[in-house]
Amino acid sequence: MELACPHCKKHFDFEPVTILTPDSEHLAELFRGSLNSVACPQCQAMLNVPVQLIYRDHQRPFMAVQPPHPLPPEEEAAMALRLDESATEAALDEGLERPTVRLVFTRPDFIEKIALHRQGLDDRIVEYAKFQLFNGGAEGINPQRHRLLFDFTQQAEDRIVFLIYDRKTGRPVRILQVPMAEFQNLVKEFQTNSEARQELEHCFPGCRVDIDMLLEPHS
Numbered sequence: 354m355e356l357a358c359p360h361c362k363k364h365f366d367f368e369p370v371t372i373l374t375p376d377s378e379h380l381a382e383l384f385r386g387s388l389n390s391v392a393c394p395q396c397q398a399m400l401n402v403p404v405q406l407i408y409r410d411h412q413r414p415f416m417a418v419q420p421p422h423p424l425p426p427e428e429e430a431a432m433a434l435r436l437d438e439s440a441t442e443a444a445l446d447e448g449l450e451r452p453t454v455r456l457v458f459t460r461p462d463f464i465e466k467i468a469l470h471r472q473g474l475d476d477r478i479v480e481y482a483k484f485q486l487f488n489g490g491a492e493g494i495n496p497q498r499h500r501l502l503f504d505f506t507q508q509a510e511d512r513i514v515f516l517i518y519d520r521k522t523g524r525p526v527r528i529l530q531v532p533m534a535e536f537q538n539l540v541k542e543f544q545t546n547s548e549a550r551q552e553l554e555h556c557f558p559g560c561r562v563d564i565d566m567l568l569e570p571h572s
């Protein structure tokens with residue numbers, strides 16, 4: 354695609370990455386935050402090229418989608434509906450297992466979904482764990498002021514690490530560690546208690562899996 358530098362107006366060609374796979378050479382750039390950033394050949398200004406990103410894993414059927422721009426809430430909901438329907442139709446047409454589909458609207462959320470999938474963690478249970486942390490599980494955080502993001506750079510077998518972000522500044526405040534045993538207890542609860550599992554499926558019926566849906570239940 355042709356880009357125009359907003360600083361010096363130079364036009365130049367750049368092919369942004371739009372599809373990522375588990376063995377994609379561009380994954381490291383995604384995790385570093387430099388994917389689809391390019392320096393203007395004339396003035397060296399860094400440009401971020403907004404494109405829709407799709408991550409696809411065929412082996413463990415999974416797809417994550419991030420549109421190029423944030424959307425108004427009603428368009429987010431409509432896009433989620435379309436994505437869920439098309440995933441179901443495509444799977445039926447091709448006779449394949451329907452992938453787990455996730456729709457997110459920010460780059461950190463996109464990275465988090467991919468990182469959780471790669472670690473084999475159920476993101477619905479992770480969102481539920483965040484909800485519990487906000488509801489008395491951890492001191493000094495509240496969901497109006499803070500966001501919790503899975504810290505994929507710091508994973509160990511015995512714990513899950515979250516970064517606490519200040520929603521206003523968008524900056525990390527500190528980290529929060531959850532013992533893996535505690536998380537596995539939660540996983541077991543959802544596996545063995547059908548009421549709990551139904552509740553989880555009721556909270557997250559489609560491709561949008563975000564703690565905000567637990568905080569402000571949608572009808």
Ligand SMILES: [Zn+2]
Pocket residue numbers: 358359360361362363393394395396397398
């Ligand atoms: Zn330039």
